[in-house]
Amino acid sequence: MLRDQNLIPLSRQHQHALALCVRIDRASPLRDADLAAWQKEIAEHFRTEIGIHFAAEEQVLFPAARRFEELVSLVEELLADHVWLRRRFARAGACDMSAKDLSVFAQRLSGHIRKEERQLFERLQQLMTPAELAGLGKGLETALNDAVRTCILPTAATKLQPRE
Numbered sequence: 001m002l003r004d005q006n007l008i009p010l011s012r013q014h015q016h017a018l019a020l021c022v023r024i025d026r027a028s029p030l031r032d033a034d035l036a037a038w039q040k041e042i043a044e045h046f047r048t049e050i051g052i053h054f055a056a057e058e059q060v061l062f063p064a065a066r067r068f069e070e071l072v073s074l075v076e077e078l079l080a081d082h083v084w085l086r087r088r089f090a091r092a093g094a095c096d097m098s099a100k101d102l103s104v105f106a107q108r109l110s111g112h113i114r115k116e117e118r119q120l121f122e123r124l125q126q127l128m129t130p131a132e133l134a135g136l137g138k139g140l141e142t143a144l145n146d147a148v149r150t151c152i153l154p155t156a157a158t159k160l161q162p163r164e
């Protein structure tokens with residue numbers, strides 16, 4: 001099914017994350033010399049996009065999906081994925097992952113995204129009315145934009161600090 005326009009911002013971010021997973025997969029087994037660079041990129045991707053994406057899903061998308069009885073267990077599973085994945089993103093930030101860890105991580109992240117795209121999004125598009133989807137889209141837009149603003153401001157503020 002064609003992706004509903006209200007879910008496209010999340011789908012676009014899924015494409016970015018999937019591209020990273022594919023690159024990790026193609027480069028596997030990762031060389032020891034490259035482990036730090038991969039983890040730096042993964043941590044950066046979390047900071048600039050995935051952290052905000054997870055929060056928008058947890059605050060807006062999952063509560064909307066939970067209202068449908070048949071999606072409750074899927075949402076539970078997706079939330080458990082977020083917990084597992086957040087821990088790995090944090091470990092990447094601490095440069096604490098092995099080549100094997102990174103390959104398991106990439107598989108779990110791509111599996112998580114596939115579940116959201118093929119099961120959650122598909123079903124939501126069938127279950128929700130156009131008006132409900134539009135409301136969901138608005139909520140997501142606010143969550144994604146507010147988070148971006150909150151993330152950007154401290155950096156801008158830091159840049160404006162007078163030199164000592």
Ligand SMILES: [Fe+2]
Pocket residue numbers: 054057078082112116
């Ligand atoms: Fe997710």
Ligand SMILES: [Fe+2]
Pocket residue numbers: 010014053057113116
């Ligand atoms: Fe997602």
